[in-house]
Amino acid sequence: MTTTVLEPKDMNWLEKGVLGIDWSDGHKGVYPVRYLRLHCPCAACTDEWTGELRLKADDIPMFVAVNDIEPVGRYALKFTFSDGHDTGLFSYTFLRRYCQCDTCVPVKPQEPKSRRLL
Amino acid sequence: MADTSAGQTAQAGGPSKQDLIPDVKHVIAVSSGKGGVGKSTVAANLAVALALSGARVGLMDADIYGPNIPMMMGVPKAPEQQDGKIKPAESHGVKIISMGFFVPEETAVVWRGPMIHTAIQQFFRDVLWGELDYLLLDLPPGTGDAQLTISQLVPLSGAITVTTPQEVALHDVRKGMMMFQKVNVPLLGIIENMSYFVCGHCGERTEIFSTGGGERAAEKLGIPFLGRIPIDPAIRVGGDTGRPIVVANTASPQAAAFREIAAKLAAQFTEKGGGDQPSSPIESMLKKLKRS
Ligand SMILES: Nc1ncnc2c1ncn2[C@@H]1O[C@H](COP(=O)(O)OP(=O)(O)O)[C@@H](O)[C@H]1O
Ligand SMILES: [Mg+2]
Ligand SMILES: [Zn+2]
Ligand SMILES: [Zn+2]
Ligand SMILES: [Zn+2]
Numbered sequence: 001m002t003t004t005v006l007e008p009k010d011m012n013w014l015e016k017g018v019l020g021i022d023w024s025d026g027h028k029g030v031y032p033v034r035y036l037r038l039h040c041p042c043a044a045c046t047d048e049w050t051g052e053l054r055l056k057a058d059d060i061p062m063f064v065a066v067n068d069i070e071p072v073g074r075y076a077l078k079f080t081f082s083d084g085h086d087t088g089l090f091s092y093t094f095l096r097r098y099c100q101c102d103t104c105v106p107v108k109p110q111e112p113k114s115r116r117l118l
Numbered sequence: 119m120a121d122t123s124a125g126q127t128a129q130a131g132g133p134s135k136q137d138l139i140p141d142v143k144h145v146i147a148v149s150s151g152k153g154g155v156g157k158s159t160v161a162a163n164l165a166v167a168l169a170l171s172g173a174r175v176g177l178m179d180a181d182i183y184g185p186n187i188p189m190m191m192g193v194p195k196a197p198e199q200q201d202g203k204i205k206p207a208e209s210h211g212v213k214i215i216s217m218g219f220f221v222p223e224e225t226a227v228v229w230r231g232p233m234i235h236t237a238i239q240q241f242f243r244d245v246l247w248g249e250l251d252y253l254l255l256d257l258p259p260g261t262g263d264a265q266l267t268i269s270q271l272v273p274l275s276g277a278i279t280v281t282t283p284q285e286v287a288l289h290d291v292r293k294g295m296m297m298f299q300k301v302n303v304p305l306l307g308i309i310e311n312m313s314y315f316v317c318g319h320c321g322e323r324t325e326i327f328s329t330g331g332g333e334r335a336a337e338k339l340g341i342p343f344l345g346r347i348p349i350d351p352a353i354r355v356g357g358d359t360g361r362p363i364v365v366a367n368t369a370s371p372q373a374a375a376f377r378e379i380a381a382k383l384a385a386q387f388t389e390k391g392g393g394d395q396p397s398s399p400i401e402s403m404l405k406k407l408k409r410s
Contacts, residue, residue: 005302011403013410069407071400074273075302092302 006092007074017065023096030101037064037081038112039098040088057112137401138242141249142176144275144387146306147268147298151290153184153259156311157280159353160376161256162190163362164278167373167380169211170364173251176206178241179216180268181258182229187216192360197245204245210365215245234263242271260290261297269301273400275387276306278344283310283331291335306386307342308332309379312349321371323348342386345379348372 007024014020014030021029037060038053040046045055065082072078072089080086100108139145148164150157158181165177179187187193191209196219198205206213217237229237247253258264268274277298281291295305310332336343347353350372356363364373 005304007302008400008403011407013407019407069404071273071404073269073271073301073303074400075269075300 005074006096008092019066021095023092025096027096027099028101029095029099031095031098032100032111033066033081034060034062034064034111035098035100036066036079036090037083037085040085041090041094042085042088044087045085058114058116060114061116062114063117138239138272139247139253142247142253143251145253145255145272146383147255147257147265147274147277147303148280149257149265149277149294149298150259150280151288151294155259155280155282156347156353157181157259158186158190158256159357159362160278160280160309160311160347161254162187162357163364163373163376164380164383165212165252165254166191166210166362167364167376168252168254168384170377171380171384173384174249175211176213176215176247176250176253177256178245178253179214179218179256180238180241180264181256182217182221182234182237182264183258185216185218185221186357187214187256188218189360190357190362200246202244204240206245206247209360210362213247213250215241229263231263235267238264238267239271261294265294265297269298269303274298274303276304278306278309278383280309280311281332281335282312288331288335292339295339295341305339305341306383307344308336308339309344310346313346342382344382345375347375347379 005024008021009024010022012020012022017033019031019033019036021031023029038055038057040055046053061083063082066079067082068080068086070078070080075093076089076091077095078086078089099105148157148161158179161177165175169175177187177191179185181187188196188207191212191214193207193209193214193216195207197207197215204215206215207219208214255268257268277295279291279294281288291308298305313332332346333343348371350363350370352367352370353363353372356366359366363370364376367373
């Protein structure tokens with residue numbers, strides 16, 4: 001086939017709370033769970049038109065876990081986070097673009113804090 | 119850092135979406151930009167051609183607006199119920215389900231998004247497909263709710279697009295293909311239908327429309343061109359009488375064209391070692407994650 005499909009080849013927990021996705025393009029993606037939750041692409045969390053985040057970091061507990069991951073067709077993953085949020089479809093393209101590995105994001109911005117711990 | 123836990127994930131939920139049809143190896147969507155280009159004709163003939171080559175094949179008529187697969191396949195009787203599930207009808211070695219079995223033709227049904235979703239979900243979940251090598255989906259034309267639903271419900275192995283050679287259809291083809299690309303469905307190729315006319319008397323080949331449109335589109339989009347099907351009144355007759363041309367006239371150039379395309383299609387899957395069961399890799403990755 002002439003088109004290479006972007007999809008996960010392997011997935012692992014790199015450390016507690018950090019999801020690793022090995023992509024079909026060879027890149028080893030790194031995704032802290034709280035980062036994913038904070039950047040949820042669903043309409044409630046992200047403004048559909050401007051792409052701006054509606055979420056306030058304060059809304060998201062510091063300790064957020066992934067309770068479930070489901071595949072959606074062959075293009076996205078649906079995460080159920082421990083705060084109950086499960087409406088975001090994280091497309092592979094989206095995930096690949098927002099990789100947080102040291103190569104993609106050499107200087108990590110300060111992670112937005114929250115007063116809520118759990 | 120987040121204290122997460124992957125460990126909490128193990129509790130058993132409902133069956134995941136990808137488990138709707140665990141015993142089906144390849145789900146292939148047959149699509150078209152607009153109606154009347156021969157999508158159903160192609161779906162029916164390819165299904166039968168694949169079955170004739172020894173594969174286990176199902177055909178889902180998901181064209182809720184004009185379900186004509188039962189007529190084309192000459193389905194002898196509607197499906198039966200069995201333990202709360204639907205047993206697909208069977209014809210020419212192909213298992214068949216169609217909205218036409220459930221919606222009386224006279225009634226003009228207005229399909230809204232959620233109804234389409236539910237109906238198609240039932241076609242996957244509640245039909246006893248059993249073990250299949252290929253499940254072909256005859257989609258409604260264009261890009262609508264049915265396409266969206268299907269791309270979310272099951273991991274499609276790929277999509278085929280049927281077009282006629284006219285340039286007008288090409289814009290729609292491109293649009294449809296882009297939709298599949300967006301949801302990561304591999305584009306298996308374009309089939310050009312009603313391409314040319316073969317004289318029944320002398321076998322001479324006459325081009326009908328401006329030719330080569332399908333091939334050019336495939337080239338532009340960088341996807342395989344699977345082949346051309348000649349225009350032939352016998353194809354229509356076959357469709358109307360429930361005997362697809364690949365069984366009605368096995369020696370015809372039309373039947374040969376369908377067989378060739380079916381073989382090309384099958385080769386796309388067997389080349390990869392036959393192990394391309396899109397549902398399993400991601401499923402097993404996620405299972406592993408949940409265990410760890
Ligand atoms: N290659 C062909 N030669 C002659 N008639 C054809 C051919 N392909 C399709 N037809 C006829 O054209 C009509 C439309 O085909 P159909 O498969 O129902 O199209 P679609 O599913 O795209 O709406 C049917 O009557 C069918 O028998
Ligand atoms: Mg049709
Ligand atoms: Zn969200
Ligand atoms: Zn990276
Ligand atoms: Zn002649």
